[in-house]
Amino acid sequence: MAEMALLIVGAIFVNNVVFTKFLGICPYMGVSKKLDTAAGMSMAVAFVLTLAGAITYIVQHYVLVPVHIEYMQTIVFILVIASLVQLVEIVMKKTAPALYKALGIYLPLITTNCAILGIAILSVQNDFDFLQTVVFSFASALGFGLALVLFAGIREALDLRQVPKAFAGAPIAMIIAGILAMAFMGFAGMVK
Amino acid sequence: MNYADKFKKTFFTENPVTGLLLGLCPTLAVTSSAENGLGMGLATTFVLLMSNLVISLLRNIIPNRVRIPAYIVIIATFVTVVDLGLKATLYDLHKTLGLFIPLIVVNCIILGRAEAFASKNTVWHSIVDGIANGLGFTFALFILGAIREILGSGAILGFRFWPEEYRTILLFVLAPGAFITLGFMLVGMNKISKMLEGK
Numbered sequence: 345m346a347e348m349a350l351l352i353v354g355a356i357f358v359n360n361v362v363f364t365k366f367l368g369i370c371p372y373m374g375v376s377k378k379l380d381t382a383a384g385m386s387m388a389v390a391f392v393l394t395l396a397g398a399i400t401y402i403v404q405h406y407v408l409v410p411v412h413i414e415y416m417q418t419i420v421f422i423l424v425i426a427s428l429v430q431l432v433e434i435v436m437k438k439t440a441p442a443l444y445k446a447l448g449i450y451l452p453l454i455t456t457n458c459a460i461l462g463i464a465i466l467s468v469q470n471d472f473d474f475l476q477t478v479v480f481s482f483a484s485a486l487g488f489g490l491a492l493v494l495f496a497g498i499r500e501a502l503d504l505r506q507v508p509k510a511f512a513g514a515p516i517a518m519i520i521a522g523i524l525a526m527a528f529m530g531f532a533g534m535v536k
Numbered sequence: 537m538n539y540a541d542k543f544k545k546t547f548f549t550e551n552p553v554t555g556l557l558l559g560l561c562p563t564l565a566v567t568s569s570a571e572n573g574l575g576m577g578l579a580t581t582f583v584l585l586m587s588n589l590v591i592s593l594l595r596n597i598i599p600n601r602v603r604i605p606a607y608i609v610i611i612a613t614f615v616t617v618v619d620l621g622l623k624a625t626l627y628d629l630h631k632t633l634g635l636f637i638p639l640i641v642v643n644c645i646i647l648g649r650a651e652a653f654a655s656k657n658t659v660w661h662s663i664v665d666g667i668a669n670g671l672g673f674t675f676a677l678f679i680l681g682a683i684r685e686i687l688g689s690g691a692i693l694g695f696r697f698w699p700e701e702y703r704t705i706l707l708f709v710l711a712p713g714a715f716i717t718l719g720f721m722l723v724g725m726n727k728i729s730k731m732l733e734g735k
Contacts, residue, residue, distance in 0.1 A: 363711055364711055365565075366561050366562075366564045366565035366711070366714070367561060367639075368561070369560040369561045369564060370558070370560055370561065370644060373557065373560060415616065415620060416616070417638070418612050418615055418616050418619065418638040418641055419609065419612040419613065419616060422608055422612050422641050422642070423605070423608070423609065423612075426604075426605060426608060455642075456642050456644055456647070457642070458561050458639045458642040458643075461638070461639060461641065461642055462635055462639055465635060465638055465639075466635060469635075510723045510726065510727065511719075511723055514557055514719075514722055515719045515720070515722040515723045515726075516719065517719075518715050518716070518718050518719030518722060519715065519716050519719035519720070521715040521719075522712040522713070522714070522715030522716035522719065523712070523716075525711045525712040525714075525715055526707075526712040528711075529710070529711070529712065
């Protein structure tokens with residue numbers, strides 16, 4: 345139990361996906377202008393990342409390893425993730441239209457979120473078992489959500505401030521992300 | 537096609553990183569030194585060149601409805617080639633770039649060029665486009681890596697700027713330094729782009 349708790353805290357704070365692993369920066373910059381879109385994206389990522397973690401684990405250990413084609417990992421994983429996203433979209437449209445509407449355009453965008461593929465490959469590299477993979481994927485998604493929502497809150501407040509013209513838009517956002525990353529450095533070393 | 541103009545565009549005004557803000561994950565993650573930035577840039581250039589070449593060859597064969605999965609398979613194939621090739625030849629570089637080599641698959645620059653350029657243009661033009669964008673990406677990564685390495689560890693490509701006992705700003709080779717340096721670099725590159733456009 346303690347091991348699981350450490351894994352969760354580690355994935356959310358200490359080795360945050362965005363600030364220390366540099367995964368998922370594109371959606372992090374792209375959808376962080378408003379708080380509610382940030383929350384929608386975080387939910388969609390949490391859902392797909394957890395599912396993708398579970399499915400890629402099964403593919404890796406019951407297909408790739410027994411047939412000795414581990415070198416096909418990149419191709420197989422990205423195809424699995426791309427079709428998973430499509431499948432989730434279709435199923436959700438039929439069964440949970442409200443949730444589908446809330447997640448909207450963020451679902452298809454997730455295919456190109458490198459956090460999904462990155463976390464799947466990291467789980468394999470770290471030799472996690474099934475439960476660990478699922479917990480690690482979900483906790484990483486929470487970490488992504490935390491970083492995204494924090495950042496969106498700051499950017500909303502920033503809209504009301506006067507920023508030097510040259511820094512307006514992406515540059516100031518980058519520098520703020522850097523300062524946030526500095527804050528997250530405070531967690532470094534808490535969990536190995 | 538005017539080659540000089542094309543390269544001026546992909547290096548400055550429409551640089552994939554500083555102009556269009558694409559491919560930010562590898563940009564931030566591997567630029568703790570100029571050498572790593574260069575390695576990542578060249579690996580991506582190779583994938584971009586080959587995928588542009590193959591996609592433009594097959595542009596009339598791939599059905600429109602399944603084009604994105606088809607592109608992804610082509611890109612993933614060349615990423616696997618780079619992954620295995622680097623592991624066999626430049627093992628140390630492969631180890632430092634680590635996770636970010638398989639992640640070239642989801643680098644939006646590559647799929648973006650496939651969709652926006654290679655699927656509509658002739659093979660030769662697509663090759664030039666791939667090289668131009670790849671080198672633009674490499675250029676941005678190299679500059680960012682060089683700034684971070686000089687400030688953070690006081691040396692670049694093995695050449696020391698100041699003696700080792702001098703203190704350097706370690707923050708720049710750590711994660712926050714990546715974001716902050718890129719922020720300032722965007723300002724500088726935007727300024728240069730504006731100057732180039734003004735003329």
